[in-house]
Amino acid sequence: MHTRLNQAQPYALGLFRIVVGLLFACHGAASLFGVLGGAMGGGSIPAGTWPGWYAAVIQLVGGSLVALGLGTRIAALISSGSMAYAYFKVHQPEALFPLQNGGEPSAVFCWVFLLLVFTGPGALALDRLFSRGCAESDGQDRAREQVPAVTV
Numbered sequence: 001m002h003t004r005l006n007q008a009q010p011y012a013l014g015l016f017r018i019v020v021g022l023l024f025a026c027h028g029a030a031s032l033f034g035v036l037g038g039a040m041g042g043g044s045i046p047a048g049t050w051p052g053w054y055a056a057v058i059q060l061v062g063g064s065l066v067a068l069g070l071g072t073r074i075a076a077l078i079s080s081g082s083m084a085y086a087y088f089k090v091h092q093p094e095a096l097f098p099l100q101n102g103g104e105p106s107a108v109f110c111w112v113f114l115l116l117v118f119t120g121p122g123a124l125a126l127d128r129l130f131s132r133g134c135a136e137s138d139g140q141d142r143a144r145e146q147v148p149a150v151t152v
Helices: 002-033 052-068 072-091 104-119 126-146
Strands: none
Touching: 002 052, 002 104, 052 072, 052 104, 072 104
């Protein structure tokens, strides 16, 4: 049983990354464009408004990149930082615990994205396609370098 679970781990992590990225991107799209119920129950955040509009851009772009598995670790680090900022600047002054101050989504997203920084994207990520292509071409070049030249 443990062997099968270990074999499935990269795919479970990949699915986790995709779902979390899509949820985060949808939150950003709702705030920026007023779709999916809009920001705070309706409408959108005016462009350039600090910090809400910038947070929404990070949510949309960061969530999309994480969902695609493209630049996952960097996008997750920036997304985690923005959620930490949101929690400590917006929610924590209201009360200490997330349940009391409405900061549960910010706290959870912060820790989820921090986890992805350390685990990487898992399976089904565009990062793997690009790194595999680079690794294969590097490997072929290195193989050519290691073959001694035949002199006659």
